Amino acid sequence: MTEVRKMDERMKNIVDDYENKQIGLDDTFRFHCTICGKCCINREDILLNALDVYNLAKELKIGTEEVFVNYCEAYFGQYSRMVIVRLKPRGSIKRCPLLKDRKCSVHNAKPTVCALYPLGRGMGASAGEKVDFTKMEVRYFLQEIECGDDSEKHTVREWLHDFNIDEQDTFYPLWTQTITDIGSMVKQIEPHVREHVMELVFKAIMFCIYLNYTTEEPFMPQFEKT
Numbered sequence: 078m079t080e081v082r083k084m085d086e087r088m089k090n091i092v093d094d095y096e097n098k099q100i101g102l103d104d105t106f107r108f109h110c111t112i113c114g115k116c117c118i119n120r121e122d123i124l125l126n127a128l129d130v131y132n133l134a135k136e137l138k139i140g141t142e143e144v145f146v147n148y149c150e151a152y153f154g155q156y157s158r159m160v161i162v163r164l165k166p167r168g169s170i171k172r173c174p175l176l177k178d179r180k181c182s183v184h185n186a187k188p189t190v191c192a193l194y195p196l197g198r199g200m201g202a203s204a205g206e207k208v209d210f211t212k213m214e215v216r217y218f219l220q221e222i223e224c225g226d227d228s229e230k231h232t233v234r235e236w237l238h239d240f241n242i243d244e245q246d247t248f249y250p251l252w253t254q255t256i257t258d259i260g261s262m263v264k265q266i267e268p269h270v271r272e273h274v275m276e277l278v279f280k281a282i283m284f285c286i287y288l289n290y291t292t293e294e295p296f297m298p299q300f301e302k303t
């Protein structure tokens with residue numbers, strides 16, 4: 078899957094480069110979304126975490142497995158060997174499957190990467206560095222802005238608040254730790270087991286960390302049990 082490899086490479090570059098683009102919670106940036114919808118086509122990099130899948134299931138009133146089957150695909154990251162889930166683009170224009178009538182059909186439960194744009198976030202560890210993410214601060218960075226206009230000024234804090242993203246997010250560090258640990262485990266066992274065993278490992282990880290949640294109960298206590 079060349080496209081997927083390119084995307085994993087792009088993700089790696091973003092993570093490697095983000096030190097230079099960091100922005101503090103009270104720093105300002107100029108951006109106004111003109112609702113042109115261009116960011117919802119020609120996209121192959123709308124990655125979801127487990128909370129995104131849960132929020133989509135709740136919003137669409139379906140189960141997490143249905144969200145995955147209807148809208149997503151998953152693969153092992155080329156470098157990270159983490160199990161990565163993304164929204165599966167449709168058609169020749171690689172349209173997001175959640176784009177309906179040129180509008181986001183899940184506006185209130187947008188995946189974090191969509192809600193954050195033009196911001197991104199990371200944990201400030203270099204690739205391969207062994208750290209305890211749960212003891213680290215979430216850091217924000219400003220992506221290259223190639224759309225909208227600059228008619229509005231925002232602080233990072235206001236932007237997060239407007240999109241219901243908790244600046245002291247306890248999920249994100251725990252999530253980063255979980256997928257990093259699982260990626261390390263996969264790297265260790267992969268050279269020693271056959272392909273069909275890896276397929277079973279892949280399915281088990283998928284189910285346990287991305288899908289094993291009911292929307293009838295709050296997310297965090299369920300996630301902390303995984």
Ligand code: SF4
Pocket residue numbers: 116117120123173174175176177180181182183184187188191
């Ligand atoms: S989830 Fe919504 S905002 Fe994000 S790419 Fe899809 S349609 Fe666009």
Ligand code: SF4
Pocket residue numbers: 109110111112113114115116117194224225226
């Ligand atoms: S974020 Fe940018 S590309 Fe997406 S709808 Fe807004 S202006 Fe258009």
